[in-house]
Amino acid sequence: MNMRLFSEFKLSDPVQKAIELLEFKTPTKVQQEVIPTVLNEKDIVVKSQTGSGKTAAFGIPLCELIEWEENKPQALVLAPTRELAIQVKEDLFHLGRFKRLKVAAVYGKSPFHMQERQLKQKTHMVVGTPGRVIDHIEQGTLDLSQVKYLVIDEADEMLNMGFIDQLDTIISSVPEGRVTMLFSATMPTRIESLCEAYMKDPMIVKIEEENSATDRIEQVRIQASQKGKLQLLKEITVVENPDSCIIFCNTQVQVDEVEEMLSDLHYGCDKIHGGMEQRDRLRVMNDFKSGFYRYLIATDVAARGIDVDNISLVVNFDVPQDPERYVHRIGRTGRKGKSGKAITFVAHYEERYIHAIHDYIGKEIEEGSRPSFEAIEQAKAAFEEKIFEIPEAKESKGAQLNEGIVKLHINAGKKTKMRAVDIVGTLCNIEGMTADDIGIINIMDISTFVEILHDKGDMVYQVLQKKPIKGRMRRVSKVDLERDQRF
Ligand code: AMP
Numbered sequence: 001m002n003m004r005l006f007s008e009f010k011l012s013d014p015v016q017k018a019i020e021l022l023e024f025k026t027p028t029k030v031q032q033e034v035i036p037t038v039l040n041e042k043d044i045v046v047k048s049q050t051g052s053g054k055t056a057a058f059g060i061p062l063c064e065l066i067e068w069e070e071n072k073p074q075a076l077v078l079a080p081t082r083e084l085a086i087q088v089k090e091d092l093f094h095l096g097r098f099k100r101l102k103v104a105a106v107y108g109k110s111p112f113h114m115q116e117r118q119l120k121q122k123t124h125m126v127v128g129t130p131g132r133v134i135d136h137i138e139q140g141t142l143d144l145s146q147v148k149y150l151v152i153d154e155a156d157e158m159l160n161m162g163f164i165d166q167l168d169t170i171i172s173s174v175p176e177g178r179v180t181m182l183f184s185a186t187m188p189t190r191i192e193s194l195c196e197a198y199m200k201d202p203m204i205v206k207i208e209e210e211n212s213a214t215d216r217i218e219q220v221r222i223q224a225s226q227k228g229k230l231q232l233l234k235e236i237t238v239v240e241n242p243d244s245c246i247i248f249c250n251t252q253v254q255v256d257e258v259e260e261m262l263s264d265l266h267y268g269c270d271k272i273h274g275g276m277e278q279r280d281r282l283r284v285m286n287d288f289k290s291g292f293y294r295y296l297i298a299t300d301v302a303a304r305g306i307d308v309d310n311i312s313l314v315v316n317f318d319v320p321q322d323p324e325r326y327v328h329r330i331g332r333t334g335r336k337g338k339s340g341k342a343i344t345f346v347a348h349y350e351e352r353y354i355h356a357i358h359d360y361i362g363k364e365i366e367e368g369s370r371p372s373f374e375a376i377e378q379a380k381a382a383f384e385e386k387i388f389e390i391p392e393a394k395e396s397k398g399a400q401l402n403e404g405i406v407k408l409h410i411n412a413g414k415k416t417k418m419r420a421v422d423i424v425g426t427l428c429n430i431e432g433m434t435a436d437d438i439g440i441i442n443i444m445d446i447s448t449f450v451e452i453l454h455d456k457g458d459m460v461y462q463v464l465q466k467k468p469i470k471g472r473m474r475r476v477s478k479v480d481l482e483r484d485q486r487f
Contacts, residue, residue: 006060009035014098015063019056021400022094028053033205034181035061038149043180043202045195047187051331052207055091058151058181063096065149066124072146073104075125076174078167080157081301082107082129082278083285088153089127094398098453100440101125106132106142109278116141121442130158130166137173147174155184155191164190171198186324214327214361217314217334220368221344221354229317229345230261232370236343237267237295238383239371242313243391247297248329250318258317259297267387268293274301291391300325308332316344319353323360343368405439406457407479410448410469418448422470430463432456449479 006019006027027035030052037044038061048054062075077092079085089105096103106115106128112135119126119141126133126142136142150171152158158167171180171194180199184191195202224232233247249255252273259271270293272284281301288296289308300320311333320326326344333340344365346354358364371379412418420441427433427450439451452460457478464476 009039009060011060011064012099015060015095017098018063018095018401019060021403022056022398023400024053024056028057030054030205030207031057031060033203033207034058037203037205038062038179038181039064041065041179043199045182045184045187045199045202045204046207047184047205048207049185049331054153054183055088056095058153058183059088059092059095062125062149062151063092063099063101066096066099066101068099068101068124070124070146071122072143073119073123073126074146075149075151076133076144076147076170077125077127077151077153078130078133078158078170079127079153080129080161080163082109083281083301084154085127085129086282090398092125092127094401096124097398097401097439102440102442103127106136107278108132112136112139112141117444119143130163130170133170134166137170144174148178150174150178150180152180152182152194155182155194156186156188159188159190164194167194214330214363216339217330218339218341219330219344219365220342221346221365222368222370224345224347224370226347226349229347230258232345233258233261233315233317234265235371235376236315238376239379240313240341240343241379241383241386243294243386244291244308244311245295245313245315246311246329246332247295247315247317248320249297249299250320252299254318255297255299262295262297267295268391269295269297271297272301273299294386294391300329312340314340314342316342319344319346319350319357321353323353323357326357327361402481404455405451405453405481406461407439407449407451407481408457408461408464409477409479410450410464411446411475412469412472413444413446413448415445416470418443418470423448423450426464426467426469427452427460430460430467433460 004026006016006024030046030048034044034046034057038058046054066074077088079088085105085107089103092103101124102122103125104115104118104123106126108129108131115136119136133142137144152167158164182195182199222232237245247258249258252275255271255273259269262269270284270287272281287293314330314333316326316329320329330342333342354365420443423441424435424438427438428435433456437453437456439453442449461476461478
């Protein structure tokens, strides 16, 4: 099938509008295959890399097919890491924004009761990591009885992380008449047997990247002693002077050491690794995505699937011992067809890992040399200028979707018996407002959040300063949408 435009999928207006505002002009290859198949409610197995647009490939038909009126979750998406689960949740939220779809993310190391509370509300889609999804199933806090769509994202990574038995348990808990979609970069036998066991005559799609990451990205390796790597890093960053850079290390201790050195040198930097609190990891990722600083030092937790635009340089401070990880790490640069550069520091004892990488990518990484004294001296002025300048903030992906929308906070919630009908009733009584102008409503214990669409938010805000809701005056304030979506 060769579709050229999203309009050819005959999607409903709210979904089409989200696609336009996200500035997706034409469907990627994986989207061309997956969207029509899922719209026809057929199972599908997709072998493709991250960065191929696969989240929207399943997200678009899910948003299209989900029935707004149903209160229980209709789609369950499983992802291997918390970071990826959060990212997928955000992508689904953006795609479903104008259909007013509610998406919840459930993952470990985050308060169970808060997720439980969210799941008690109307929820159309749930994205989660396997362990926490099972916890919710066992506690009876996640009702899967209405799930019609199951997505298993990055199945090979789930296998690597030892989640495969948990997958069995979860899949068996989802009603049988569902549509199942499985995405994986590789297809080990265990994943194949999972497909055989749980999928109905799936369509199998292999997306070969025309211009694969390993071809698109300029790759260099430089010999260094383990001790000499910190000095080499200083020199490389001066000469390369990147706008945005990830430095990968193999251990948490190494991440800490590199971060300390760069901080001492006044680089705008931060770090992320599995030993950090989930809240801190999220903040670090969000700040990096927003472009608050240029250098992120990370272990492989940040390597997989994470979608940050415009990273111009990846440094492998250590050579990854698993060649697949190398491809994932360097794939953080050169995204969406852009070019990028990856520099790998190789200590003597790491030579054998480099050989394994060469075998895996089918070519040799070019050997480079340390920057010369002259090159460093020449680059210094520009480097120092950039290091003291505040990076340009990157607009968040959903920013265009926020246009015309104002989110209001009302200081009344479930405890004062506030219901969605009370909010809708009051709003529709305001002159110039119709139900179509009301976006997502979230009723918490003592607060309610409601989105007002079509540039009518300011007017509604003014009116509600003097108009009672459910018989009483309520405190109504505006919420900063950009900030709100980051956390
Ligand atoms: P993924 O493979 O899901 O990680 O997506 C990679 C990136 O491509 C994300 O930043 C998406 O927002 C973006 N993207 C997805 N589909 C399209 C499209 N059709 N056109 C342009 N960008 C897209």
